[in-house]
Amino acid sequence: MVLYTVNRKYEEFATARLRNQKIEYLIQPVDKNKINLFFGRPECIHAIRCMVTRPLNQLTPEEDFILGAMLGYDICAQCERYCARKNKNMTSA
Numbered sequence: 550m551v552l553y554t555v556n557r558k559y560e561e562f563a564t565a566r567l568r569n570q571k572i573e574y575l576i577q578p579v580d581k582n583k584i585n586l587f588f589g590r591p592e593c594i595h596a597i598r599c600m601v602t603r604p605l606n607q608l609t610p611e612e613d614f615i616l617g618a619m620l621g622y623d624i625c626a627q628c629e630r631y632c633a634r635k636n637k638n639m640t641s642a
Contacts, residue, residue, distance in 0.1 A: 550589030550597075550619050557584055577601060593619060610634040 555563060560576065567574045567588055574588035575597055585605065587597050596619070600612055608616065610631050617627040 550587065550593040550621075552620055553586045553588070554579060554583055555586055557582055560584055560586075575601075577605075579604070610638060 553563070563586055564574060564576070572588050573591045573594040574586060575594050577585040577587070579585055587594060587601075597616075600615065601608070605613075605616070613634060614627055614631040617630065618624065
């Protein structure tokens with residue numbers, strides 16, 4: 550699975566290429582100028598549709614960890630990120 554943050558002016562070009570190649574995708578608005586374009590295997594995109602229902606900076610530490618793992622990020626780095634985010638949430642509660 551891939552996450553590509555792109556200027557909205559390239560949205561039609563990018564999605565047309567994905568459709569032509571029969572690659573599943575999901576668009577998530579970032580702001581008025583940018584979108585997050587998730588694409589990859591249908592199973593992954595379905596999971597993203599279920600899990601990413603709000604801006605990425607609002608994901609729980611657990612959702613953020615799962616997303617990072619799905620994107621192929623370094624698992625040890627994801628563990629460190631998870632613990633840091635979890636500790637931050639615990640101290641601010």
